[in-house]
Amino acid sequence: MSIGTEYLQTVMRRVRYYKDLGDKTFEQLDDEHFHYQPNAESNSIAVIIQHMAGNMLSRWTNFLTEDGEKEWRNRDEEFAIHHYNKKELLEIWEKGWNCFLDALASLREDDLLQTIEIRQEKLSAIDAINRQLAHYPYHIGQIVYIGRMIKDQSWKNLSIPRGRSQEYNQGGQVKDPAKKF
Numbered sequence: 001m002s003i004g005t006e007y008l009q010t011v012m013r014r015v016r017y018y019k020d021l022g023d024k025t026f027e028q029l030d031d032e033h034f035h036y037q038p039n040a041e042s043n044s045i046a047v048i049i050q051h052m053a054g055n056m057l058s059r060w061t062n063f064l065t066e067d068g069e070k071e072w073r074n075r076d077e078e079f080a081i082h083h084y085n086k087k088e089l090l091e092i093w094e095k096g097w098n099c100f101l102d103a104l105a106s107l108r109e110d111d112l113l114q115t116i117e118i119r120q121e122k123l124s125a126i127d128a129i130n131r132q133l134a135h136y137p138y139h140i141g142q143i144v145y146i147g148r149m150i151k152d153q154s155w156k157n158l159s160i161p162r163g164r165s166q167e168y169n170q171g172g173q174v175k176d177p178a179k180k181f
Contacts, residue, residue: 004109004110004112007126008107015100015101015136019097019140021140021158022140022143024158025144028151028154029086029147030086034046036149044146045143046082046084048139048142048143049089049093050078050080051079051139052093052136053093053096054075054078055096055135056099056100057073057099058070059100059128059132060100060102061103063107063125063128064107064116064125067119067120068116104129111125112125112126113126144158
């Protein structure tokens with residue numbers, strides 16, 4: 001296997017892992033939880049979803065041939081409060097991720113060194129991918145953190161439960177009795 005092919009496969013695995021963290025957080029939340037803001041300067045999960053989806057659609061539509069900041073994108077609107085319900089937010093989420101994942105899946109090793117543009121800044125496709133590998137997990141971390149604050153004691157762990165690292169290290173998978181997925 002070539003380095004480029006390995007890179008693309010690794011990117012897909014990492015991206016799917018982070019999407020899964022978001023999905024598993026959403027499973028634990030009710031409609032109103034998506035709109036919780038820890039304070040006036042913080043974004044709600046709903047706003048983060050809107051922003052991520054807007055970014056994904058802009059960056060990954062015609063990734064190799066058009067500037068990643070599309071004229072039709074209204075970034076400021078992504079941060080507006082729209083009062084979407086959970087179902088609508090998950091549709092927005094999936095639309096963004098489908099665009100991103102489909103674009104990644106279509107890339108070939110030869111595409112990785114192509115020059116693309118984002119806001120008229122020239123980047124290699126690899127650099128643009130790496131940029132998103134930093135950007136999206138940053139927001140997923142925010143989503144998980146907010147979800148964890150909301151659910152508090154009823155939060156179902158998405159990784160190794162506190163106090164269970166040694167058990168995990170000795171046997172691999174920890175069976176968390178509180179974990180339902």
